[in-house]
Amino acid sequence: MPSARETELLEAAYRYVLTHGLADVSLRPLAAAIGSSTRVLLYLFGSKEGLVKALLARARADELALLADIGAGPGVVRRLWEWLAAPAHRPLLTLWLEAYARSLVEPDGPWAGFARATVEDWLEVLKTSQPEDVRDTADGLALRTRELALLRGALLDLLATGDGERVTAALATSLMP
Amino acid sequence: MPSARETELLEAAYRYVLTHGLADVSLRPLAAAIGSSTRVLLYLFGSKEGLVKALLARARADELALLADIGAGPGVVRRLWEWLAAPAHRPLLTLWLEAYARSLVEPDGPWAGFARATVEDWLEVLKTSQPEDVRDTADGLALRTRELALLRGALLDLLATGDGERVTAALATSLMP
DNA sequence: GCATCACTGAAACACTCGTGTCAGTGGAGG
DNA sequence: CCTCCACTGACACGAGTGTTTCAGTGATGC
Numbered sequence: 001m002p003s004a005r006e007t008e009l010l011e012a013a014y015r016y017v018l019t020h021g022l023a024d025v026s027l028r029p030l031a032a033a034i035g036s037s038t039r040v041l042l043y044l045f046g047s048k049e050g051l052v053k054a055l056l057a058r059a060r061a062d063e064l065a066l067l068a069d070i071g072a073g074p075g076v077v078r079r080l081w082e083w084l085a086a087p088a089h090r091p092l093l094t095l096w097l098e099a100y101a102r103s104l105v106e107p108d109g110p111w112a113g114f115a116r117a118t119v120e121d122w123l124e125v126l127k128t129s130q131p132e133d134v135r136d137t138a139d140g141l142a143l144r145t146r147e148l149a150l151l152r153g154a155l156l157d158l159l160a161t162g163d164g165e166r167v168t169a170a171l172a173t174s175l176m177p
Numbered sequence: 178m179p180s181a182r183e184t185e186l187l188e189a190a191y192r193y194v195l196t197h198g199l200a201d202v203s204l205r206p207l208a209a210a211i212g213s214s215t216r217v218l219l220y221l222f223g224s225k226e227g228l229v230k231a232l233l234a235r236a237r238a239d240e241l242a243l244l245a246d247i248g249a250g251p252g253v254v255r256r257l258w259e260w261l262a263a264p265a266h267r268p269l270l271t272l273w274l275e276a277y278a279r280s281l282v283e284p285d286g287p288w289a290g291f292a293r294a295t296v297e298d299w300l301e302v303l304k305t306s307q308p309e310d311v312r313d314t315a316d317g318l319a320l321r322t323r324e325l326a327l328l329r330g331a332l333l334d335l336l337a338t339g340d341g342e343r344v345t346a347a348l349a350t351s352l353m354p
Numbered sequence: 355g356c357a358t359c360a361c362t363g364a365a366a367c368a369c370t371c372g373t374g375t376c377a378g379t380g381g382a383g384g
Numbered sequence: 385c386c387t388c389c390a391c392t393g394a395c396a397c398g399a400g401t402g403t404t405t406c407a408g409t410g411a412t413g414c
Binding site: 024098100101104106138141142145146151155169170171 | 332
């Protein structure tokens, strides 16, 4: 269990990487920005890898909190998209994509399994939102995989172009129950 | 116009980054792996940034060659997906995703505009594949944006899970003309 | 009062990084 | 032959990296 100071610094570091990216973060600038020192970060998190792992877990916690908040049932896709498209969430989602890509390129290290884990998290939510009688059928699996692909692909487009209008219009047919 | 030696080394470096990733490549290991030296890479490409830019352009050339090859007309989505799902193309696509994410995190530098550029490239291909009477309508734009999202989201899933069967099944309804 | 413990500061270590300097190669053209 | 020019090797420079060592703090609990 983390100490008070540890969660405090983790929170500050999390805010830092949301705007600076996680890929090429380095201890000294990070420590300076959050009013700490490399010595303390190393003391609390053991190593840089430990810190990155903690930050990734922190980001995942945000994601899981969202999924719990969204709930299940009809209209999930619409609610998920509304959340994804909100400008306030863009830094988090950019960070998410960064970690996703990284975990594919470098399957070892702190990133390991991140991409696969989020696919499964989301598929699970979509699954519990399906009517019971299709949940365990091949059609059900195909349908939620398709919904996930649509959301993620739309997100990619949105993050690159910022054109929320066009992308939301493209999803419109899926957003009507 | 690049010299013979330059394109030769670029090709070798391209093969290297396809397996090692582009994000944290460094000159010395790269030079050693392709039988060159940092001195020569710097001489030919001016700087590391120049080299990265050349590599990014090289990857994009692969992508554009594909798009030209696929052609236009009915069945594009199916043909595009067949190409995306081919295991042989996975390194290229992982590299593509890496560059995509990077260009969002770090809008300056050699990566600039990569994400936006590929969105436009692909939308263009999908557009010329649409029947003329919808090409310039709002519906046409929404439809191809949707197709692109589906393809890209499916690709994300595939790269993370490797589960080509499930993802292809999810796309099935879109793959039938 | 004293020991314990979480935390912190300063400085150093052993790297790796991109890049610059200076000196050559070898072959092609005059 | 001699000159030019694309290319290459060896090495050093300054900056930045994660990590370690050593030496403290200040508060808490006995």
